Every structure is written in C-alpha cells, then in structure tokens.
Amino acid sequence: xxxxxxxxxxxxxxxxxxxxxxxxxxxxxxxxxxxxxxxxxxxxxxxxxxxxxxxxxxxxxxxxxxxxxxxxxxxxxxxxxxxxxxxxxxxxxxxxxxxxxxxxxxxxxxxxxxxxxxxxxxxxxxxxxxxxxxxxxxxxxxxxxxxxxxxxxxxxxxxxxxxxxxxxxxxxxxxxxxxxxxxxxxxxx
Amino acid sequence: xxxxxxxxxxxxxxxxxxxxxxxxxxxxxxxxxxxxxxxxxxxxxxxxxxxxxxxxxxxxxxxxxxxxxxxxxxxxxxxxxxxxxxxxxxxxxxxxxxxxxxxxxxxxxxxxxxxxxxxxxxxxxxxxxxxxxxxxxxxxxxxxxxxxxxxxxxxxxxxxxxxxxxxxxxxxxxxxxxxxxxxxxxxxxxxxxxxxxxxxxxxxxxxxxxxxxxxxxxxxxxxxxxxxxxxxxxxxxxxxxxxxxxxxxxxxxxxxxxxxxxxxxxxxxxxxxxxxxxxxxxxxxxxxxxxxxxxxxxxxxx
Numbered sequence: 001x002x003x004x005x006x007x008x009x010x011x012x013x014x015x016x017x018x019x020x021x022x023x024x025x026x027x028x029x030x031x032x033x034x035x036x037x038x039x040x041x042x043x044x045x046x047x048x049x050x051x052x053x054x055x056x057x058x059x060x061x062x063x064x065x066x067x068x069x070x071x072x073x074x075x076x077x078x079x080x081x082x083x084x085x086x087x088x089x090x091x092x093x094x095x096x097x098x099x100x101x102x103x104x105x106x107x108x109x110x111x112x113x114x115x116x117x118x119x120x121x122x123x124x125x126x127x128x129x130x131x132x133x134x135x136x137x138x139x140x141x142x143x144x145x146x147x148x149x150x151x152x153x154x155x156x157x158x159x160x161x162x163x164x165x166x167x168x169x170x171x172x173x174x175x176x177x178x179x180x181x182x183x184x185x186x187x188x189x
Numbered sequence: 190x191x192x193x194x195x196x197x198x199x200x201x202x203x204x205x206x207x208x209x210x211x212x213x214x215x216x217x218x219x220x221x222x223x224x225x226x227x228x229x230x231x232x233x234x235x236x237x238x239x240x241x242x243x244x245x246x247x248x249x250x251x252x253x254x255x256x257x258x259x260x261x262x263x264x265x266x267x268x269x270x271x272x273x274x275x276x277x278x279x280x281x282x283x284x285x286x287x288x289x290x291x292x293x294x295x296x297x298x299x300x301x302x303x304x305x306x307x308x309x310x311x312x313x314x315x316x317x318x319x320x321x322x323x324x325x326x327x328x329x330x331x332x333x334x335x336x337x338x339x340x341x342x343x344x345x346x347x348x349x350x351x352x353x354x355x356x357x358x359x360x361x362x363x364x365x366x367x368x369x370x371x372x373x374x375x376x377x378x379x380x381x382x383x384x385x386x387x388x389x390x391x392x393x394x395x396x397x398x399x400x401x402x403x404x405x406x407x408x409x410x411x412x413x414x415x416x417x418x419x420x421x422x423x424x425x426x427x428x429x430x431x432x433x434x435x436x437x438x439x440x441x442x443x444x445x446x447x448x449x450x451x452x453x454x455x456x457x458x459x460x461x462x463x464x465x466x467x468x469x470x471x472x473x474x475x476x477x478x479x480x481x482x483x484x485x486x487x488x489x490x491x
Binding site (some may be wrong): 007028029030031032033034035036037038054055057058059060062152 | 199218220221264265266267268269270320343345346347348353354360361365383385401408411436488
C-alpha cells in the first residue's frame with residue numbers, strides 16, 4: 001500500500017485518515033528548539049468537506065489515498081447532479097451537490113474543471129482558479145468613477161454574486177478569482 | 190544587524206573566528222539531520238552548527254570567540270525554518286549559563302532595543318509544574334499520558350513510549366504558548382536526558398545546565414554551560430547513535446577530534462547559538478522566515 005512520510009507532506013497531497021480520503025490544505029513544521037519535530041497539518045475531508053487539524057510526529061507515514069485528478073468539461077446540472085465529460089474519451093460522470101463545495105456557482109457549460117475521483121467516483125470538483133463570467137444584473141454604472149471608488153453587488157451568469165467596482169455595467173465580461181470569490185478585472189473583448 | 194553584533198563583541202574583546210562548513214564528522218543528535226556531500230569518494234557533512242570546531246579552538250587556547258555562520262539542516266522548512274540559515278554562536282570563558290543569559294540580554298538590548306522590554310527566567314521543572322502539575326524530572330510516560338487526557342491535549346499520530354518526545358510535545362502545545370507574548374523568556378535546566386552538550390547540574394544531576402531563549406513561543410537560542418568531560422561526551426554521542434539505530438536512522442561518524450580536544454582540556458565556559466534570521470523576523474515583524482531571507486527555500490505556501 002502506498003504511503004507518504006511527513007517530509008513529503010505538501011498542499012494538495014491526498015491521504016487516508018479514519019478511512020476517509022483527505023487533502024492537505026496546510027502543513028507546518030513545529031519543533032521545540034532542539035527537540036523532536038512535529039507536523040501540524042490542516043486537511044479537508046474530501047467526503048464531508050469538513051476541515052480538520054491533525055498532528056504527526058515527524059517521520060511518520062500515512063496511507064496515501066488512491067485518488068486521481070481528471071480535467072473534465074462541465075455539461076449541465078439537472079438540479080440533482082452535475083454532469084461532466086472527459087473531452088477526449090467523452091466519458092461522462094455525475095457529481096452530487098456535496099462534491100461541488102463552492103465550485104457550482106462559478107462554472108458555466110464547457111468550463112474545464114478538475115474532478116477528483118476516488119475509486120472511480122467523483123469526490124470533489126474544483127473550478128478553475130480564474131473564470132470569466134458575464135454580468136447579468138447590477139445597478140447602472142457610474143461614469144468617470146475610478147477603481148478607487150466603492151463597490152456594488154453584481155449577479156453573474158453562473159448565478160454567483162460578487163462585489164464589483166461601481167463602473168461595471170450589465171453584460172460586461174469579468175475575470176473572477178474563484179478561490180477568494182473576488183473580482184479581478186474586466187475582460188476586454 | 191551584523192555590524193552591531195561585531196561592534197558589541199569588539200567592545201567585549203571577543204574574537205571573531207571562521208571555521209569549516211564541511212566536515213568528516215557530524216552531529217549525532219537524532220533530532221538533527223545533516224546534509225551530506227562527497228569529496229574524493231569520501232562522505233562529508235555540512236555543519237548543523239559550528240560548535241565542534243569552535244570548541245576545538247577553545248581547547249587550543251583561543252579565549253572568548255564568536256562566529257556568524259551559515260548552517261544547514263536537512264528536512265527543516267516551514268514558517269520558522271529554512272534548511273540553510275545563519276547562527277550567531279559564541280563562547281565565554283569562566284561564564285556559567287546564567288552569566289551567559291545576562292550577556293544575551295545585553296546583546297539583544299543593543300540589537301533590537303524596541304523589542305526588549307522584559308526577560309523572564311523560568312526553570313524547565315517549574316514551567317511544567319505550574320502549567321501541567323507534573324515534574325518533568327520524575328514523571329513517567331504513563332503519568333504524562335494521563336496528564337494529556339486531563340488537560341485535553343491532543344496526541345499526535347505516531348507517539349510511542351519515548352518520554353522526551355512526550356515532553357517535547359507538551360513543550361510545544363502547553364509550555365511555550367504560556368510564555369509572555371511579545372516578551373523574552375529563558376527556559377533553563379532541561380532534563381538530563383536532553384542535556385545535548387551541556388554539563389549536568391552539580392547539585393541535582395537529574396537536570397542539565399542547558400537553556401533556550403524564546404520570544405513569545407518562538408525559540409531563538411540554545412545554550413549550554415559546556416560539558417568538558419570527554420568520556421561522558423563520547424558516551425552521549427554513542428547513545429545518540431544507538432537511538433538512531435532504534436529509529437532506523439543513519440548513524441553518524443563521531444567527532445574524535447572534538448573528543449581529543451575535550452581530553453586535552455576545554456576551559457570552563459558557556460556557549461550559545463542564536464538564530465539571526467529569527468531576530469531579523471522580530472525586528473521587521475515578519476510572519477515567515479522566508480520574508481527575511483533572500484532566496485529562501487520555496488516551501489509549501491498557502
């Protein structure tokens with residue numbers, strides 16, 4: 001059985017803890033001066049989405065989770081499942097709502113997402129770090145306002161609401177950072 | 190910073206020295222991993238600290254010495270660790286560890302005056318008694334396990350029955366966080382099992398005259414009232430290597446030149462190694478060691 005030693009720990013590494021697959025979010029070395037080192041690790045349980053903290057004596061090994069990341073295109077959402085297609089083999093999978101975590105609100109059809117499969121079943125779907133989405137609804141733009149001004153809410157075509165600068169108009173295409181949920185810039189056509 | 194350090198020691202008549210970075214012998218401490226390299230098919234190691242060479246100078250009659258040295262520790266990277274970092278190490282003849290702590294206070298007053306409000310001193314034993322009501326010099330592993338339950342302290346994965354590893358864990362989880370924030374704390378007289386290169390206490394040999402300095406819970410320095418007994422030092426090195434075998438770590442070549450120097454006579458002295466990068470972190474309020482090191486090791490970053 002494959003395993004990882006604590007000195008291989010890094011963000012994104014997938015491990016089995018308490019029989020569930022988990023992904024490392026943050027790994028920090030702690031050491032009391034000259035003494036024994038420990039790794040304080042923050043992980044996300046990929047089944048429940050919950051974040052947990054664990055400490056390991058450095059040098060320990062932990063079972064690796066047999067998960068693979070596959071890039072798949074989003075097709076549609078039927079209210080119960082989110083359907084994705086592998087662009088070359090056309091293989092399709094259906095991911096439950098629980099696997100979407102935050103990703104669902106950032107994606108539109110044909111968006112290429114990273115789908116994490118565990119024993120062939122979709123565990124987590126990650127939206128791209130940056131997406132481009134059109135504004136479907138927002139208050140009218142203020143001419144002459146600069147980037148320094150305030151912000152207002154804008155609804156995007158994927159359904160998400162983000163804070164945008166006052167000069168943004170309906171119909172404009174925006175670049176969004178899905179990790180922070182923040183507006184980055186306008187996209188010039 | 191480096192200028193101020195040199196000015197401070199010039200005033201105290203402490204001589205600046207330079208010693209090799211690469212050596213044939215290496216530290217045996219099971220908690221320290223040396224980088225290894227080769228020269229003409231022989232394995233050499235990058236020093237984790239300059240102490241072995243500096244003690245050879247002391248034994249040869251150098252008098253008080255200091256060094257600003259690049260040191261290397263494998264498998265150490267994180268917010269407060271970089272595998273390559275800078276130590277200020279110095280030795281004072283005729284000092285015991287408390288006199289050396291006094292001098293560290295004076296040095297820090299000149300290096301980072303805006304940060305040096307108070308310095309506390311607490312013994313390892315007293316710190317454990319006050320925070321956890323256990324005496325680290327007498328406690329058994331079972332009693333420690335019981336105390337962790339009582340105080341609801343989480344237990345790391347992979348703990349066995351090694352008492353020092355349990356004490357290290359309590360140190361991280363309970364003792365260091367109890368130190369006054371934004372102030373300096375000296376923790377002194379560690380258990381004899383963690384003596385490293387310090388001499389055992391002349392009155393109570395269950396403890397060793399070793400200390401560490403913390404700012405809040407961040408460790409900055411480690412010092413010893415130095416062990417001068419060659420025989421005892423050899424036993425400690427050999428014991429380290431036995432522990433290494435048990436833990437399936439590589440055994441390290443013992444520094445016979447250092448032991449010969451101790452044999453010939455190391456003057457009564459105290460020495461300390463202070464992490465310069467961490468002092469720099471305090472000076473500029475940096476959260477990560479990589480913020481104060483040019484070209485720091487690229488460890489995982491959020």
